[in-house]
Amino acid sequence: MPGFEHIDKKELEEVLDVFNSGGILFRHGFDNLRNGCYKVDEFEKAFAAKIGTKYALAVTSGTAALRVALAALGIGKGDEVITQCFTFVATVESIVESGATPVCTEIDKTLNMDPKDLESKITSKTKAVIAVHMLGTPARLKEIKKICEKYNLFLIEDTAWGCGGNLENINLGNWGDIGTFSFDFAKTITTGEGGMITFKDEKIYKKAAAWHDHGHENNPKYPRWEDTRSSSGFNFRMMELQGAIGLAQLKKLDFIINLQRDIKQKLINKLANINEIELRNSPNDSYETADSLIFFVESKKEALKCRENLLQNNFSTKILPEAYSWHFAGTWEHILELNKAHKNNLKNQFHVSKSILSRAVSLPISSNLNNEKIDIIGDIIFSTLRK
Numbered sequence: 001m002p003g004f005e006h007i008d009k010k011e012l013e014e015v016l017d018v019f020n021s022g023g024i025l026f027r028h029g030f031d032n033l034r035n036g037c038y039k040v041d042e043f044e045k046a047f048a049a050k051i052g053t054k055y056a057l058a059v060t061s062g063t064a065a066l067r068v069a070l071a072a073l074g075i076g077k078g079d080e081v082i083t084q085c086f087t088f089v090a091t092v093e094s095i096v097e098s099g100a101t102p103v104c105t106e107i108d109k110t111l112n113m114d115p116k117d118l119e120s121k122i123t124s125k126t127k128a129v130i131a132v133h134m135l136g137t138p139a140r141l142k143e144i145k146k147i148c149e150k151y152n153l154f155l156i157e158d159t160a161w162g163c164g165g166n167l168e169n170i171n172l173g174n175w176g177d178i179g180t181f182s183f184d185f186a187k188t189i190t191t192g193e194g195g196m197i198t199f200k201d202e203k204i205y206k207k208a209a210a211w212h213d214h215g216h217e218n219n220p221k222y223p224r225w226e227d228t229r230s231s232s233g234f235n236f237r238m239m240e241l242q243g244a245i246g247l248a249q250l251k252k253l254d255f256i257i258n259l260q261r262d263i264k265q266k267l268i269n270k271l272a273n274i275n276e277i278e279l280r281n282s283p284n285d286s287y288e289t290a291d292s293l294i295f296f297v298e299s300k301k302e303a304l305k306c307r308e309n310l311l312q313n314n315f316s317t318k319i320l321p322e323a324y325s326w327h328f329a330g331t332w333e334h335i336l337e338l339n340k341a342h343k344n345n346l347k348n349q350f351h352v353s354k355s356i357l358s359r360a361v362s363l364p365i366s367s368n369l370n371n372e373k374i375d376i377i378g379d380i381i382f383s384t385l386r387k
């Protein structure tokens with residue numbers, strides 16, 4: 001249930017505030033024209049406070065967040081970065097764009113990184129691990145963090161789907177060295193396009209802030225056109241209108257998560273008597289964002305049948321099974337660097353994950369899922385799987 005279902009006059013008021021304060025859409029400068037209105041800056045501070053990190057940096061997308069994170073950690077050519085084989089293609093693309101080599105692990109029944117497989121894939125070139133909280137369920141961060149500490153690796157959490165979730169009462173995005181977030185239109189809170197990066201370390205934050213802004217250090221001693229720089233960079237700056245919308249959406253995050261969790265629980269209750277399904281696992285003490293409800297059926301054929309029968313009744317599934325190929329690394333032979341890192345034989349890797357994913361059905365949690373719709377969905381799944 002993405003934030004777009006909750007866009008109302010609050011977002012409009014924040015956007016109007018930008019225009020009523022002088023209409024400055026750039027996050028930096030124009031100080032005498034903007035009447036103290038700095039929405040991106042305000043959004044970053046509010047976001048850092050919400051996640052409990054010291055620093056947050058707004059960027060143009062979740063993909064950009066990953067790319068900037070890798071740059072800030074100094075990762076590039078000759079390095080290896082390990083992520084999981086079930087993620088959106090963006091996670092691997094960001095590694096390729098950094099110049100590093102992407103390596104993927106198997107997942108387990110949490111549908112996130114299998115820590116045992118992670119350890120087996122570490123080499124002397126490995127510099128960082130990107131653990132993904134796919135579709136709102138926390139990764140096994142306790143085990144993954146321990147492995148990263150043992151091998152002296154950076155831990156990045158791809159929190160694109162995990163915004164508002166936590167594990168053992170520590171917010172997702174605040175376990176690793178860096179957390180990256182997406183505010184695209186399908187996410188729990190949205191700015192249309194947009195992303196955020198959270199940091200613990202001031203030095204890494206400052207590197208990221210400069211790198212995402214052509215190397216600008218925003219040195220207060222100089223005007224921007226004479227600004228100091230220590231490295232080159234790129235442009236992944238968020239604009240003020242996105243910052244304004246993000247501020248309004250962030251205030252709704254707890255409400256959205258609570259609603260999602262409530263609806264998801266009702267759906268779980270409805271499916272409780274269907275013996276043919278097994279629910280996705282989650283680590284102990286997980287507080288999920290409840291973005292979707294995922295269960296495993298007996299075979300790929302049954303999973304496809306569930307989707308087909310739901311579609312016939314105007315209900316859909318979310319990512320599994322229909323968008324499998326955009327989210328499973330075993331199908332990404334077009335990413336040559338990834339294929340090469342996996343013996344040029346990508347499609348014959350990740351047997352465990354393939355078998356888990358091909359039997360998975362993911363139901364989107366939407367705020368309009370009332371009791372009547374939940375009953376209908378439950379009945380469709382029941383009649384589809386009944387022998």
Ligand SMILES: Cc1ncc(COP(=O)(O)O)c(C=O)c1O
Pocket residue numbers: 061062063064087088090091132134158160161181182183184193194195
């Ligand atoms: C796991 C994951 N990482 C990164 C991204 C990229 O986010 P964005 O669409 O904001 O670039 C997505 C987008 O769906 C995602 O699912």
